[in-house]
Amino acid sequence: MADTIVQVHDVSKSYHRDSIEIPVLQNITLDVPEGEFLALMGPSGSGKTTLLNLIAGIDRPNNGSINVAGTNIVQLGESALAQWRSRHVGFVFQFYNLMPVLTAFENVELPLLLTHLSKKERKEHVETALNVVGLADRIHHYPKQLSGGQEQRVAIARAIVTDPTIIVADEPTGDLDKKSADEILLLMERLNGEFKKTIVMVTHDPRAAERAHKTQHLEKGELIQ
Amino acid sequence: MKFFKLIAKNLLRHKLRTSLTMLGLAVAILAFGLLRTVVTAWYAGVDASASNRLISRDAVSFIFPLPYSYRDQIAKVPGVSEVSFATWFQGTYVDNRPEHFFPRMAVDAETIFDLYPEFLLPHDQLEAFKRERNSCVIGEKIAKEFNFKIGDIITIQGDIFPGTWQFVIRGIYKPKDKTVDPTQMFFHWTYLDEKLKQDSPFRAGNVGWYIIRIDNPEDAPAVSEAVDRMFENSPAKTKTETEKAFQQSFVSLSSAIITSLEIVSYVIIGIILLVLANTIIMSARERIREYAVLKTLGFTSKHIFILVAGEALFISIIGGAIGVAFTFPVVAGFGAAFPTFFPVFNIANSTLALAAVFSIIIGAVASIFPAIRSANIKIVDGLRQIG
Ligand SMILES: Nc1ncnc2c1ncn2[C@@H]1O[C@H](COP(=O)(O)OP(=O)(O)OP(=O)(O)O)[C@@H](O)[C@H]1O
Ligand SMILES: [Mg+2]
Numbered sequence: 001m002a003d004t005i006v007q008v009h010d011v012s013k014s015y016h017r018d019s020i021e022i023p024v025l026q027n028i029t030l031d032v033p034e035g036e037f038l039a040l041m042g043p044s045g046s047g048k049t050t051l052l053n054l055i056a057g058i059d060r061p062n063n064g065s066i067n068v069a070g071t072n073i074v075q076l077g078e079s080a081l082a083q084w085r086s087r088h089v090g091f092v093f094q095f096y097n098l099m100p101v102l103t104a105f106e107n108v109e110l111p112l113l114l115t116h117l118s119k120k121e122r123k124e125h126v127e128t129a130l131n132v133v134g135l136a137d138r139i140h141h142y143p144k145q146l147s148g149g150q151e152q153r154v155a156i157a158r159a160i161v162t163d164p165t166i167i168v169a170d171e172p173t174g175d176l177d178k179k180s181a182d183e184i185l186l187l188m189e190r191l192n193g194e195f196k197k198t199i200v201m202v203t204h205d206p207r208a209a210e211r212a213h214k215t216q217h218l219e220k221g222e223l224i225q
Numbered sequence: 226m227k228f229f230k231l232i233a234k235n236l237l238r239h240k241l242r243t244s245l246t247m248l249g250l251a252v253a254i255l256a257f258g259l260l261r262t263v264v265t266a267w268y269a270g271v272d273a274s275a276s277n278r279l280i281s282r283d284a285v286s287f288i289f290p291l292p293y294s295y296r297d298q299i300a301k302v303p304g305v306s307e308v309s310f311a312t313w314f315q316g317t318y319v320d321n322r323p324e325h326f327f328p329r330m331a332v333d334a335e336t337i338f339d340l341y342p343e344f345l346l347p348h349d350q351l352e353a354f355k356r357e358r359n360s361c362v363i364g365e366k367i368a369k370e371f372n373f374k375i376g377d378i379i380t381i382q383g384d385i386f387p388g389t390w391q392f393v394i395r396g397i398y399k400p401k402d403k404t405v406d407p408t409q410m411f412f413h414w415t416y417l418d419e420k421l422k423q424d425s426p427f428r429a430g431n432v433g434w435y436i437i438r439i440d441n442p443e444d445a446p447a448v449s450e451a452v453d454r455m456f457e458n459s460p461a462k463t464k465t466e467t468e469k470a471f472q473q474s475f476v477s478l479s480s481a482i483i484t485s486l487e488i489v490s491y492v493i494i495g496i497i498l499l500v501l502a503n504t505i506i507m508s509a510r511e512r513i514r515e516y517a518v519l520k521t522l523g524f525t526s527k528h529i530f531i532l533v534a535g536e537a538l539f540i541s542i543i544g545g546a547i548g549v550a551f552t553f554p555v556v557a558g559f560g561a562a563f564p565t566f567f568p569v570f571n572i573a574n575s576t577l578a579l580a581a582v583f584s585i586i587i588g589a590v591a592s593i594f595p596a597i598r599s600a601n602i603k604i605v606d607g608l609r610q611i612g
Contacts, residue, residue, distance in 0.1 A: 058521050058604040079525045086523020093608070097518045101234040111522045113227045158522070 005166060005198050006032035006055055011064030013050055024050045025221045028064070032166075032200060037192040039209040040202045042218035048202040049170055051218065055200060056089045056168045057081050069165045086114050090159030090197075092169035096151040098143040098158075104130065105139045108157045115162070129157040132195075133187060149180025156187060160197070167191065169201040173208055185211045228528070232535045235508070243540065246504045250544025250587065251551065253497035254580050258552035259559065260490035261576040267483050269404050269569040276442040278340065280471040281435040281452055284462035290431035291461050293418075302451045304444040305437055309336035312414060312433035316381040316390065318371075323563070327367050328406075329381060330433075331414040338362075340436050343401040344409075350375070350396035358416050362396035366407035373397075379410070386417060388424070403571045437465070494583050502591035505537045509595035516599050517607025526600035533599050537592030538585065545584025549577060 008030040014023040024047045032038055040048050053059040054066055057073045066073050069088050076084055098107045108129050112122045130136050133153040143151050152172060159167055169188070173181035189211055191197045201212065209215045217224050236243050281299065283289035290312070300308045312331040319325045334355050338346055346354075346362060354360050363373060373379065373394055381390045392412050400407040414432065421429040439448050449465035456463045466474075509516075516529050552572060560570035 053605055056521070058608075079527075082520065082523050082525045085521065091521050093518075097514070097608075099231075099234075099515060099518075101238050102231070106230070106234075110231075110519070113231075114523050114528075 003034045004031045005034040005036075005069055006030070006200070007065075007067040008051075008055065009065045009067070011051075011054060011061045011066060013047070013054065013059070013061045023221060025054075025061070028221075028223055030216065030223060032198060034198055035192070035196055036214065037188070037199045037212045038201065039212035039215040040200065040218060041204070041206075041209055041215055044204075046218040047221045048218050052168050052170055052200060052202050055166075056091055057085050058091075083114075086111055086162065088165040090156075090162065090164040090167040092152070092155055092159050092167065092172045094171040094174040096143070096148070096155045096175075098151055098154055100143050103140050103142055104135060104146070104154045104157075107143070107154055108161050111158060111162045125161050126157075129161040130154075132160065132190075133157045147180065148176050149183055152176065152180070152184050153187065156184070156191075160191065160195070164197075166198045166200065169199065171202055171204060173203065173205060181205070181208070228531060228535065232532060232539060235512075235532070235536055236539060239508075242504060242508075246501060247540050247544040247547070249500055250497055250541055250584070251547035253493050254545045254548025254584060255551050255555060256493050257490050257583065258549065258572060258576055258580050259555060260486050260493075261579065262552075262556050262559075262570065262572050264483055264487055264490070265573045265576065266570045269406075275343075275468060276445070277439055278468040279437040279439060279445060279449055279452075279465050280468050281437060281449075281463045281465040282433075282471075284453075284464040287434070289461065290433055291435065291463060293430045293432055295435065295456065295463070296432075298455060299435055299437060299452055302448055302455070304439050304441065304448045304451075306440050307336060307339060307438040309333045309340045309436045309438075310414065310432040310434065311337070311411075311436065312417065312431070313385070314381075314383070314412075314417065315385050316383045318379065318381055327364075327408045327410060329410045329412070331417040332411045334411075334413045334415075337411060337436075338398075340438050343405045344398040345401055346396050346398045353395040357393065357395055358413055358419075359392055360395035361392035361410055361412035362398055363394060363410045364407040365397055365399050367410065368394075368397045370408075386421070388420065404569055406569055435463075436468075494587065498587045498591050501537060501541060501587055502595075504540075505533065505592045506595045508536070509533050509599045513599070513602055513607045514610045517602060517604045517610070520602075520604050520607070530596045530600040533596035534589065534592040537596075538588035541584050541588030541591070545580060545587070548584075549580050552580070 008028055011025060011028045012023070013025040014021050016022070028051060030051075040051065042048050050059065054061050055068065057068070057076070061074060064074075071084060071088075073081060073084060099110070102110070105126055108126045109122055112125060117125065127136065127139070130139060133156050135150060135153050135157065138146060138150060138154075143154070146154065156172075172188070173184050176184060185208055188199060188201065192199050199212075201208070203209055281291070281295075283291055293310075296308055296310060299305060310333050314329045314331050316329055317325070318327070338344060338351055344364075350362070354362050361379065363379075367373065375394050375397065377394050379392045379394060381392070383390055398407075418429050437448070437452070439445060445467050449467075452465045453463050516532075519529065520526075556570065556572050
């Protein structure tokens with residue numbers, strides 16, 4: 001049995017709209033072993049994105065603890081958390097979220113600007129990452145010169161360029177046609193199989209979930225086994 | 226700096242918006258520089274005045290003359306080292322258009338250049354001027370402007386002192402530095418007075434004002450008081466004050482206009498600050514989602530702050546630099562168009578420093594609030610933003 005890399009323990013989260021409290025997650029407990037490829041499914045509004053954001057350290061729970069790679073991230077301060085994210089988490093969004101003014105190369109380089117790597121080292125890392133996603137020939141293209149599938153592959157290159165501990169993906173195929181979606185899923189499988197990356201992926205698509213080792217279902221803020 | 230490229234690329238996103246904002250800044254800084262230069266030109270006379278010179282004029286009004294006989298009496302006052310005098314002649318050269326205007330004064334040829342060492346006149350020219358009754362000395366700028374050379378004759382139509390007056394140029398003075406007026410014309414008071422003795426004897430024997438050099442600037446109040454007390458019971462009472470105070474009394478006549486120019490110069494800075502703030506707020510709002518993504522990648526609030534403020538500072542500093550660069554030719558052109566209106570028309574170092582400082586302040590102040598707001602967005606809220 002591999003080590004547990006993500007430990008979510010008794011986590012609750014609610015949002016406030018005006019003075020009304022909207023409960024989103026209730027007493028979630030979830031363990032993700034190292035090297036896992038986990039799919040999170042559930043109806044719209046069930047709290048999938050919220051849970052993923054908590055694991056990725058871009059949102060904070062109201063209760064409970066979240067341990068990722070041995071750090072209780074709930075206790076980290078704002079800038080320590082930012083630093084932790086840059087080291088441990090690669091985030092893939094549904095709508096790619098590339099900087100429109102930067103080329104594929106520059107987009108992938110962004111997370112490396114926060115490291116102490118030299119310009120030459122950064123270039124090597126970026127080229128490696130773009131090679132992995134099969135876009136070495138699109139290095140100087142701008143996002144608007146790429147297809148949706150290609151944009152998502154650049155986004156994945158950006159997520160893996162720092163060699164993070166876990167990759168979190170929020171409906172990475174949600175905006176793509178079937179063929180591009182298959183390519184992205186294949187890439188995720190490779191990252192998991194070949195590069196031993198732990199992946200937590202939110203999806204609506206049962207075919208996407210099939211690629212994962214394991215699927216967890218969220219319903220109204222609770223995990224159902 | 227690693228973020229510089231990102232800032233530069235963000236600036237190029239809306240090329241038209243960025244260039245118009247920069248142009249606006251350049252124009253504002255240029256207008257500021259020009260207005261400040263007009264204001265400093267106005268005060269130049271005051272700044273150039275020496276602290277060891279007093280001016281004694283009629284106590285009622287500058288337009289009334291003082292008797293020539295006062296001269297020897299003033300010279301006897303303790304602390305006075307030399308006394309000279311001048312009369313405002315005015316007259317017209319060619320016609321009444323402002324470009325033909327320059328100050329013309331009847332002076333005491335023997336002493337005037339001793340009292341005004343800032344007018345640099347070669348010794349031989351000074352001697353030639355002193356020797357010849359109907360000669361004059363003109364400023365370098367006037368000589369250049371009207372192409373006058375030594376030996377030329379200047380014909381002036383008198384108005385305060387009617388008649389046609391001709392003067393032969395025997396000297397051309399250079400200003401000691403840029404604060405000295407290079408547009409004046411001096412001729413012999415004795416020449417004026419002789420004519421008056423023939424044509425209107427009751428006007429003869431008077432001078433416009435006395436210029437008194439004192440040994441010690443600290444004595445100015447005492448000497449002024451002594452001179453004025455001496456003529457207290459005469460028909461023409463005097464008012465004696467330092468040259469600086471005297472100059473200021475002229476400047477203050479138009480000080481309302483000058484003050485409003487000064488206010489307008491700051492208002493322009495305020496307006497362009499609002500324009501830049503608007504641009505930065507617009508850009509920052511459009512990019513909330515991008516900033517949230519950057520934060521997801523591990524960028525901190527400080528990084529986002531630098532990105533937003535850096536963009537504003539870049540626009541304001543480049544815009545300001547363009548503005549300052551264009552201030553030089555525009556001021557030179559303005560000075561050339563009105564050569565005699567502002568005899569001393571230079572961009573002061575203080576104006577350049579103010580323009581530079583304001584460029585930076587504009588960028589900093591315009592971006593502080595959008596930069597703080599962008600830096601403090603919550604990632605999850607930013608990511609939910611459609612855009
Ligand atoms: N920042 C927020 N402020 C207020 N309410 C929020 C916020 N984020 C999420 N919610 C609410 O929390 C609930 C769960 O949202 P979440 O985005 O996690 O759902 P989801 O399962 O990802 O849905 P979908 O499949 O549509 O993406 C929703 O009711 C949503 O309106
Ligand atoms: Mg979601």
